Amino acid sequence: MKFNTQLIHGGNSEDPATGAVSTPIYRSSTFHQHVLGGEPKWEYSRTGNPTRASLEKLIAELEHGTAGFAFASGSAAIHAVFSLFSQGDHFVVGSDVYGGTFRLINKVLKRFGLEFTVVDMRDLAAVENAIQDNTVAIYFETPTNPLLQIADIHAVTTIAKRHGIKTIVDNTFATPYNQQPLTLGADIVVHSATKYLGGHSDVVAGLAVTNDEQIAEQLAFLQNSIGSTLGPDDSWLLQRGMKTLGARMRVHQENADAVIEFLQADPHIDKIYYPGLSNFTGHDVAAKQMRNFGAMISFELQAGLSAKKFVESLRLIDLAESLGGIESLIEVPAVMTHGSIPREIRLENGIKDELIRLSVGIEDPEDIIDDLKQALNNLD
Ligand SMILES: Cc1ncc(COP(=O)(O)O)c(C=O)c1O
Numbered sequence: 314m315k316f317n318t319q320l321i322h323g324g325n326s327e328d329p330a331t332g333a334v335s336t337p338i339y340r341s342s343t344f345h346q347h348v349l350g351g352e353p354k355w356e357y358s359r360t361g362n363p364t365r366a367s368l369e370k371l372i373a374e375l376e377h378g379t380a381g382f383a384f385a386s387g388s389a390a391i392h393a394v395f396s397l398f399s400q401g402d403h404f405v406v407g408s409d410v411y412g413g414t415f416r417l418i419n420k421v422l423k424r425f426g427l428e429f430t431v432v433d434m435r436d437l438a439a440v441e442n443a444i445q446d447n448t449v450a451i452y453f454e455t456p457t458n459p460l461l462q463i464a465d466i467h468a469v470t471t472i473a474k475r476h477g478i479k480t481i482v483d484n485t486f487a488t489p490y491n492q493q494p495l496t497l498g499a500d501i502v503v504h505s506a507t508k509y510l511g512g513h514s515d516v517v518a519g520l521a522v523t524n525d526e527q528i529a530e531q532l533a534f535l536q537n538s539i540g541s542t543l544g545p546d547d548s549w550l551l552q553r554g555m556k557t558l559g560a561r562m563r564v565h566q567e568n569a570d571a572v573i574e575f576l577q578a579d580p581h582i583d584k585i586y587y588p589g590l591s592n593f594t595g596h597d598v599a600a601k602q603m604r605n606f607g608a609m610i611s612f613e614l615q616a617g618l619s620a621k622k623f624v625e626s627l628r629l630i631d632l633a634e635s636l637g638g639i640e641s642l643i644e645v646p647a648v649m650t651h652g653s654i655p656r657e658i659r660l661e662n663g664i665k666d667e668l669i670r671l672s673v674g675i676e677d678p679e680d681i682i683d684d685l686k687q688a689l690n691n692l693d
């Protein structure tokens with residue numbers, strides 16, 4: 314089955330109990346057991362729920378994994394994945410990951426004895442040099458949030474395999490439509506499904522996928538033990554949204570291409586961060602490992618122009634945290650999504666105070682561009 318067909322017919326395309334074409338919402342916390350001490354397929358909804366199971370099967374299929382796991386948020390999925398490891402284990406982490414992931418690492422996981430070295434994932438020598446005797450995994454995003462940096466997944470997983478350690482990739486920005494890290498050697502993929510997978514800014518959810526049987530077994534154990542599972546209503550909503558991922562991504566891309574062309578020509582713009590630009594570091598790697606470059610664009614205005622005035626002047630594009638929804642969203646990472654990272658570390662990692670991040674939606678591109686144009690001209 315090809316990708317778009319899989320989106321629509323994957324998971325449990327027909328409910329085994331009723332033949333329903335849309336997986337029903339099994340809003341039941343527990344299930345009748347016919348035999349005492351038997352091995353029922355369904356026993357309790359934290360352990361397993363048929364609506365969630367359909368979604369978990371679908372994401373496993375889309376990412377070419379063997380097992381998928383749905384969580385109450387992307388952060389919960391990431392937390393469960395790090396919970397696979399133990400006190401004293403060391404990780405190499407990409408220097409540009411979502412601010413909340415840094416917060417989880419620095420304020421929570423370190424308290425439980427996990428150790429981290431932060432590295433620019435574009436520098437493969439630095440990645441290898443950061444590996445220690447107690448390193449167990451490399452964790453990174455590509456493209457990254459918010460600088461759209463590109464890491465060579467196959468090259469990183471080759472290093473990891475050479476050292477007998479695991480690779481974990483946050484595939485939120487690319488989605489399995491544009492990139493499938495497990496096929497490039499990664500062991501675990503995580504998603505904030507709140508973003509492109511859900512696609513309508515109406516559900517908070519997280520997913521993890523693996524093709525390693527042992528990891529799958531442990532993740533099932535952790536998902537049940539920690540209990541941060543996705544409920545049946547949100548599981549249904551997420552799978553419903555995912556059915557149109559391919560169709561949405563095609564329009565997101567067309568619109569992003571148009572917006573890039575506009576931004577490149579506008580005199581108010583100083584710098585654009587977008588892997589589709591041929592002079593952007595990592596462009597060749599992105600072209601090799603991604604189907605297309607996606608619809609996340611970051612940029613900086615010319616010195617002296619106010620990012621605050623610009624984003625507050627927009628009329629159509631919403632000033633809001635999050636991304637990947639059908640509506641265009643804009644934000645200033647230093648103040649909003651990455652505000653939890655101390656300023657000196659943020660600056661060290663290249664996230665300037667005035668950086669602007671745009672998630673290009675699927676509205677008519679002329680309207681998106683007209684709005685950008687009027688807000689930019691308002692700065693004159
Ligand atoms: C790349 C990335 N990973 C993980 C997360 C965490 O996801 P969630 O908000 O669903 O917890 C986010 C945003 O929140 C993100 O942008």
Ligand SMILES: N[C@@H](CCSC[C@H](N)C(=O)O)C(=O)O
Pocket residue numbers: 411413458505634635636649650653
């Ligand atoms: N205020 C939230 C930040 C949410 S960021 C959401 C998303 N990852 C994005 O990058 O837009 C928090 O403190 O967690």
